Amino acid sequence: MAGNRDRFSTATRLRLFGEQTAARVYRSQNRRQARRSRLTGRAALLALVVCTLVVALAYPMRQYVSQRAEIAEQERLAEQEREKVEKLRDEKARLQDPAYIRRLAREHLHYVLPGETGYTVAGPDAADGRRTDRGAADRPWYSNLWDGVDKADRPAGSSKQ
Numbered sequence: 001m002a003g004n005r006d007r008f009s010t011a012t013r014l015r016l017f018g019e020q021t022a023a024r025v026y027r028s029q030n031r032r033q034a035r036r037s038r039l040t041g042r043a044a045l046l047a048l049v050v051c052t053l054v055v056a057l058a059y060p061m062r063q064y065v066s067q068r069a070e071i072a073e074q075e076r077l078a079e080q081e082r083e084k085v086e087k088l089r090d091e092k093a094r095l096q097d098p099a100y101i102r103r104l105a106r107e108h109l110h111y112v113l114p115g116e117t118g119y120t121v122a123g124p125d126a127a128d129g130r131r132t133d134r135g136a137a138d139r140p141w142y143s144n145l146w147d148g149v150d151k152a153d154r155p156a157g158s159s160k161q
Contacts, residue, residue: 094100105111112118 110118110120
């Protein structure tokens with residue numbers, strides 16, 4: 001009975017219970033680690049596949065986006081050119097009209113019809129726009145006149161004063 005008593009003593013039971021619990025915990029940890037290692041391997045493979053896809057698709061996507069931007073730019077330029085062509089067609093149609101030609105000749109070339117008297121009025125800022133010499137305002141008008149005649153008399157390409 002001594003062996004029986006030893007078998008059922010509290011210390012023995014606690015020791016057996018602790019060993020059994022330790023064995024269960026150890027087995028459980030091994031299973032978890034096995035699952036983790038499998039899961040980690042799967043995750044690594046998945047990450048590798050995703051990275052490979054990203055790298056494989058990055059350049060074509062960049063090309064696609066840049067080509068779409070270039071197409072949009074070319075479409076914008078084509079629209080601008082269409083607008084220019086339309087304006088030129090309108091101008092061509094207006095140039096077929098004799099009244100429009102007459103008006104342009106009167107405005108830009110100062111033409112007058114027979115029997116009319118033409119006048120050209122120069123305002124104060126018109127004289128400033130024609131002045132080419134800085135000191136021309138300080139000199140008498142006849143000096144500026146003679147300088148203009150002298151410049152007109154010189155051969156082309158000569159810069160001597």
